[in-house]
C-alpha cells in the first residue's frame with residue numbers, strides 16, 4: 001500500500017480520498033479551504049450524496065487524515081476546480097496545486113491529475129509547473145485520469161466505472177494502474193498520452209450535451225405536429241442503434257454545460273457542439289413561449305418554478321435550468337411591458353411578474369426559496385423544472401386547489417397527465 005496526498009477535498013476529492021483509505025492506503029487529504037478542513041476534523045460532514053457520509057466517516061476513523069499542509073507522498077492526486085471563466089478554462093487552481101506538489105516532490109513519486117481540463121493541460125501546463133521542483137518529467141511519473149462519477153451515484157461509480165489513464169510514459173501508466181487497480185473494479189483503459197485521456201473525458205460529456213440538444217429540438221418539432229415527444233423518442237429508441245436522450249428545460253450542472261466548451265480551447269472547429277449548447281440554453285425561452293401560449297401574457301403573471309437543483313434528487317443548483325428559466329421569464333416580462341427595456345435592470349415589481357422558486361433539496365440561502373404552499377398559492381401556472389421524486393408524487397387535487405390558474409408545464413415529463421387533467425389541470429409536457 002502507498003501514501004497518497006489528495007489535493008482538493010470537494011465533490012470528487014473527498015470520496016476519492018475515502019475510497020483510497022478504504023482500500024488500505026495512507027491517505028492525506030489537503031484543501032486550501034480551512035473551514036472545510038475544520039469541519040472534517042470535527043466530523044461535521046455536509047455531503048449530499050447517498051451513502052457517502054458513512055464511507056467518509058469510517059475513512060476518517062481509519063487511514064484518512066486531514067492535513068493543513070501538503071505532505072510528501074508516493075502519489076499526489078489533484079482534484080481541484082477547473083471552472084469556465086470568460087469562455088476559457090481557469091487553470092490557476094491546477095497550477096497552484098502543481099506548485100504545492102513541486103515543493104514536496106521526490107524522485108519516483110507519481111502525480112495524477114483528475115480534474116476536467118482542456119486537452120494538453122497535463123503535459124503543457126502541469127508538467128512544467130511540477131518541474132519547478134528541480135526534477136524532470138521522467139524522474140517523477142505524471143498521468144491524467146479523468147473522474148467520471150455520476151452525482152447521486154458517486155460511491156458505486158468510483159468502484160465500478162471504467163477508467164481512462166493517460167501517462168506521459170510507460171512507468172507513469174504503470175504507477176497509475178497500480179493505484180487505481182487497488183479500488184476500481186471496472187476496466188482500466190491505458191494510453192501513453194495524457195492529452196488523449198483529457199480529450200476522451202470531454203467527448204463523453206459532449207456526446208451527452210449534443211444528444212440532449214437533439215432531444216430538445218425533437219421536442220419542439222413534435223409539438224408542432226401535436227405529438228408527444230417522449231413517446232416518439234421511446235418508440236424511436238426501440239431501434240438497436242438509436243438512443244435519443246430526454247428533452248427538458250435545459251442542461252445544468254457543473255460538467256455537461258461546461259466541458260464541451262473546453263474542446264474549443266485549442267481548436268476553432270466547434271460548430272455542432274456550440275449549436276447544441278445554444279439549443280440547450282434556449283430551452284428556457286421555449287418554456288417561456290409555452291407559458292405565454294397558455295397564459296396569453298406573462299407580464300403580470302405569477303409563476304411557480306418547481307425545482308432549481310440542476311437535476312432530480314440532488315441539492316446542487318449550479319448552472320440550474322430552473323434559475324435560467326426564472327431569469328428568462330423576468331427578462332421577457334420586462335420586454336413585454338416596456339419594449340426595449342430588456343436588460344435595463346428593472347425589478348420584478350416594476351415588471352409585474354412574480355416568479356416563485358421552490359426546491360425540496362436545495363438549501364442555498366441566496367436563492368429566496370419559498371415553501372411549496374407559498375410558491376403555488378395563487379399562482380397562474382407552475383413549471384416542473386427538476387425531476388425530484390417529491391414532484392412526481394405531488395397530489396394533483398391539492399396543487400389544483402392551491403393554484404389560481406390551471407396550467408402546469410411538465411418540462412421533465414414526470415407527471416401522470418391523465419390524473420392531473422382529471423383534477424382540472426392543463427398539463428403541457430416537453
Ligand SMILES: NC(=O)c1ccc[n+]([C@@H]2O[C@H](COP(=O)([O-])OP(=O)(O)OC[C@H]3O[C@@H](n4cnc5c(N)ncnc54)[C@H](O)[C@@H]3O)[C@@H](O)[C@H]2O)c1
Pocket residue numbers: 007008009010011012013030031032033036079080081082093094096097114115116117147148149150151254255
Ligand atoms: N462534481 C462532479 O460531478 C465532477 C465529475 C467529474 C469531474 N469533475 C471535475 O473534478 C474537478 C473537481 O470538481 P469538484 O466538483 O470536486 O469541485 P469542488 O469545488 O467540489 O471541490 C474542489 C476543492 O478543491 C479545493 N481547492 C481549490 N484550490 C486548491 C488547491 N490549490 N489545493 C488544494 N485544494 C484546492 C477547493 O477548496 C474545493 O474544496 C473539476 O475539474 C470538475 O470539473 C467533477
Ligand SMILES: CC(=O)N[C@@H]1[C@@H](OP(=O)(O)OP(=O)(O)OC[C@H]2O[C@@H](n3ccc(=O)[nH]c3=O)[C@H](O)[C@@H]2O)O[C@H](CO)[C@@H](O)[C@@H]1O
Pocket residue numbers: 116147148149150151204205208212245246247248249250251252253254255256259310311312321
Ligand atoms: C457522460 C456522463 O454521463 N457524464 C456525467 C455528468 O454528470 P451530470 O450529473 O452532470 O449528468 P446528467 O445526469 O446527464 O445531467 C446533466 C443535465 O442534463 C439534463 N438531462 C440529462 C439527461 C437527459 O436525457 N436529458 C436532460 O435534459 C439533466 O437534467 C441535467 O440538467 O457529468 C459528470 C461530470 O463530468 C460525469 O462525471 C458524469 O458521468
